[in-house]
Amino acid sequence: MSNREKIAEKVRQWLKPADRRRLRRDDGGADTRFAEGADAVMNKRLDRRQALKAMVTGAAAGAAVVQTACSPLGGGSEKAQLNWEEYFKKNYRLMTDEERAATVTRLERLSKLEQNADPHIQTTPPQKGVLFGYAFNISKCQGYMDCVKACIEENNLDRGSNMQYIRIFEIENGQDGLASANGDFYHEVPAEGHYYLGTQCFHCENPPCVKVCPVGATWKEDDGIVVVDYDWCIGCRYCEAACPYFGRRFNWSTPQIPADEVNQEQHYLGNRPRKKGVMEKCTFCVQRTRKGKLPACVEACPTGARVFGNLLDPDSEIRYVLANKKVFRLKEELGTEPKFWYFTD
Amino acid sequence: MSKPNPIHFFKDAFVTATSGSLRYHLWMGCLTFLMILGSYAYWVQLREGLVVTGMTDHVSWGMYISNFTFLVGLAAAAVMLVLPTYILDDVDFGRAVLIGEGVAVSALVMCLAFVTVDLGGPHRAWHLIPKLGYFNWPQSLLTWDVLVLNGYLALNLLIPFYILYSHYKGEKPDKRKYLPFVVLSVFWAVGIHLVTAFLYAGLPARPFWHNALLGPRFLASAFAAGPGFIILVLGVIHTQTAYTIRSVIFDKLAMITTVAAQINLVMLGSELFVEFYHPTEHAESAMYLFFGLDGHDALVPWIRTAIVLNVVATVVLSLHPLRRRRPILLASCALLFLAIWIEKGMGMVVPGFIPGPLGDVVDYSPTWVEIWITGGIWAMGFFFLSALTKVAIEIETGRMVHVSARKGGEDA
Incomplete structure (x- = not known):
């Protein structure tokens, strides 16, 4: 999940489904999943209720940015976020299947970001009856x-x-x-x-x-x-x-x-x-x-x-x-x- | 005024440790300079990786682990002062014991620093924390070492703190409160050094280490080098400060050092006999160490120097008239310290890797980065030792007491 999408997710949690739909409709840009608070405030003609919503959205987005930026590896970039999560992962033996899948996703994404490579990382377990x-x-x-x-x-x-x-x-x-x-x-x-x-x-x-x-x-x-x-x-x-x-x-x-x-x-x-x-x-x-x-x-x-x-x-x-x-x-x-x-x- | 609390204590201790004569400041300044140099070297090592050291896949531990091993012994040796003072109630040692514990704390700080700089991923060291990480205890002897070293550090901070803090408050420390911990620390001291020896002795891959004498030999050499070092520190304190050390303390410590050095030499002889009377393939490391192998002889001058120093110091210490003369005593303790540092550090760790398990003979010599980092850590150890000793002396001589105790009368 990219950082931008993360922020979007945070913002969505703040909004009621109806407002979410309206914001999406209002936003004419390419990103139809989510309208950024600032755009909503600056570029649209809004009624009072809408404006208030938009400001809340903006504040939430800001908070999300601050939150990511404050992670010690800093930057707020996707790479930093992924490295941060990688740093705190468990010993492979203790991971659940979901956690293994998650780290593989992160590692593959990091390879893409850092080397522009597309590795396929398997976690194939030992086969039964094999030594x-x-x-x-x-x-x-x-x-x-x-x-x-x-x-x-x-x-x-x-x-x-x-x-x-x-x-x-x-x-x-x-x-x-x-x-x-x-x-x-x-x-x-x-x-x-x-x-x-x-x-x-x-x-x-x-x-x-x-x-x-x-x-x-x-x-x-x-x-x-x-x-x-x-x-x-x-x-x-x-x-x-x-x-x-x-x-x-x-x-x-x-x-x-x-x-x-x-x-x-x-x-x-x-x-x-x-x-x-x-x-x-x-x-x-x-x-x-x-x-x-x-x-x-x-x-x-x-x-x-x-x-x-x-x-x-x-x-x-x-x-x-x-x-x-x-x-x-x-x-x-x-x-x-x-x-x-x-x-x- | 206000009742004494630990915050006052630490504030006063900080002031005491950071003020003093010009000479004291110069000394601490030099140590700080060395620490800064060491930090720079460590930064280079962090950036480039351990490739900046002289270590390779063949000799994968070098100067850092050598110093670590030696310093565990130094830390353990504090027990030689603790045992008679607190348990046998030998008042002679009373003034020296806090210094011994200061030596132990400083040595342990150095130990932990040496292990840390040796790690390839120090930022992943949290994996060692039980529960949070994966602590492979009791299988891995290294986890035992983590436990005993940190435990010993805690004990050696706790006991002197309690005693010094009591004196600071103008009270007499309650023996019932600290004696159990003292007894524990005595056993613990033997434990830290045996565990560190087992770290090596438990590896059948390395015949040079895989012998039952390693543990006892570690103890003997530690109880020679440790008290020897404390004699040197007390010598400095005696001449440089108002805190006088009675001759009887020097005499008793010198006796301990001498006996341990003699036992150490006996064990060395026993080791040499087994290795060289009928040399097997397993004797090749010893062959490399003492004579060189296939034209590789990087360690030969070192170990020969160490043996000569060791023998000279032990002989001089064994002769009563010589040992009783202070300058000779101090000089032979310095020689002994140096000899054991070489013998147990580079002379024990490095030859374990040579020849390698598949017969490779690859020399090791430390790089400048390694030497500067090592120097920085030693400087840090001396920095801690100086500060701790200064505070302890000022408290014990009654110059650092809490305001309330000062009003109550000068009985400290």
């Missing part, structure tokens, strides 16, 4: 990094700091673990005598990051995805210290994404653009996977090293891998129960 899991084939990965690129584009990652959720480690054959791994290589791949291992958020069943968050801004959804409420996070970075897999990223400055590269198909808990000073992380592409699509990294992988699916579906590919391949997980001794397995052909 997502991921498997990574270290025999197949060749270190091409197409997954990294796809992830950046799909998830609106900050181009300014070159943020990446996925890391690909180059490890010498015969070595295991990450101690001898090289996470920053800039040469032709695949390198002779090496294998490649990718990491990202492992969406632990027992996530240490969730436990430590002082404000409950991060949690595990029913489909196993660990998400962050970007508007609730206070940016203390305790979760970043608690994560044993380097799965979390912080927005040290305002994220930069070229306007024409923003993915407008968004999820509230997924890839909608973040602000500075909040945490973010891989969400298994929640905006895609809850609609039955594969995560961007899986779709982009040219070697088929990435397997994603529903752990509760006995016919899924991920279940086949877990049943038939030799699998392992990183740092199992920590009891975090990652839903991310590694396997070989």
Whole structure:
């Protein structure tokens, strides 16, 4: 609702239905829903009763303007009003469906006002009978990094700091673990005598990051995805210290994404653009996977090293891998129960 | 005249805190200047984001949280004065205890400021308020810390206020009224520091912190640095004001400092033994801290300086003839304070992140913005400490009393 409409609404509350109709009829301008008090007074020939009404209207409109202008974010502009309401919204988990719809409306409108963008922000809930899991084939990965690129584009990652959720480690054959791994290589791949291992958020069943968050801004959804409420996070970075897999990223400055590269198909808990000073992380592409699509990294992988699916579906590919391949997980001794397995052909 | 009420008290306290000798004004002026510089730096940080600090996704806590951790210890150490004075009725400490509580309040104010400047979204901090926000208690140790720090701050404001206000009115404070809170604050002090240690020790992702010795070690180092700092403050008060501190107070505090410093060194030795006798992958942080790793050695000069200072100060303090000489005592307390500040701040927080969970070794060093903000917060702490101490001294020496009490006779 625009500010002008808000004022109109306020004024309407002051008037009887008959007066409302008369004011509307009197107003010759384009806005037929509502005649502003000042116009009514200045431009019309009025009888005493009408004049009185109009003055009341004007006073009410004035009061409404003062009221909006006094909101601490000031301005009285629609943007300020929306930001004001956004500031006081609840933790996403505590919102009713109506409140969720309202914040999505506000966020979409703000994108329009601020970036002239038209995002579609979903709030698709976890689907029943779904628990997502991921498997990574270290025999197949060749270190091409197409997954990294796809992830950046799909998830609106900050181009300014070159943020990446996925890391690909180059490890010498015969070595295991990450101690001898090289996470920053800039040469032709695949390198002779090496294998490649990718990491990202492992969406632990027992996530240490969730436990430590002082404000409950991060949690595990029913489909196993660990998400962050970007508007609730206070940016203390305790979760970043608690994560044993380097799965979390912080927005040290305002994220930069070229306007024409923003993915407008968004999820509230997924890839909608973040602000500075909040945490973010891989969400298994929640905006895609809850609609039955594969995560961007899986779709982009040219070697088929990435397997994603529903752990509760006995016919899924991920279940086949877990049943038939030799699998392992990183740092199992920590009891975090990652839903991310590694396997070989 | 009118009956004394808290408004009179605060008005008089304000006048007392804002008047004084030229030296006092110069001192407070310098602190104010540093605070203004710090505020400017903080404004820059708010505008640009935490990118203006030296922190990264690899080392995601730095100087702010280091100082926070150290200062929680300083605040907790006030209990070392509170315990004997109020509970054991040790009159020797009577004059020093209000100063100790002033130190605690100032340290807590700094703690809260350091946590706030470390937040990415300080304007969203209201999310932490129970009921209004979402307080993830008891799961998150950070919520425990919020509770215990604010509770401790309240206790350390309440008790001295009651005592000073009674003296201001020319009355004797009623022990039955404040003793329960004193007892509570003693336990609370141990609590704040253990909880802060658990904040780190509860993270299996960081082997350097994930050990049972961290909590006890925090307490030992706090009870060395804290009373050491109070000795320094009392030294300044003794020479600069009319409020004389008896030697026996210095002796007792020095004894506490010495024993705590010795225990701290024993624990350090135990830690070094476990890390280096048979180094595992988990010893890499310690390796980084003391010797450097893969050519990265930003912390090595710091921690070595800290160890040397620590050992020298502890040895000097352990020798009775040296400890009893005031200048040597003050100097070794200063060294000890500095050593523990390095060891427990940067030397404890930063190596926890190096190497990272996936083996990355990324150095951290603070930027100028961080240093100025840190300086500003310390200046704020000293500002509070100076003002609080001045008011407390003027009341205790009978120079700040309510008009009605003044008429009643000079018995305060």
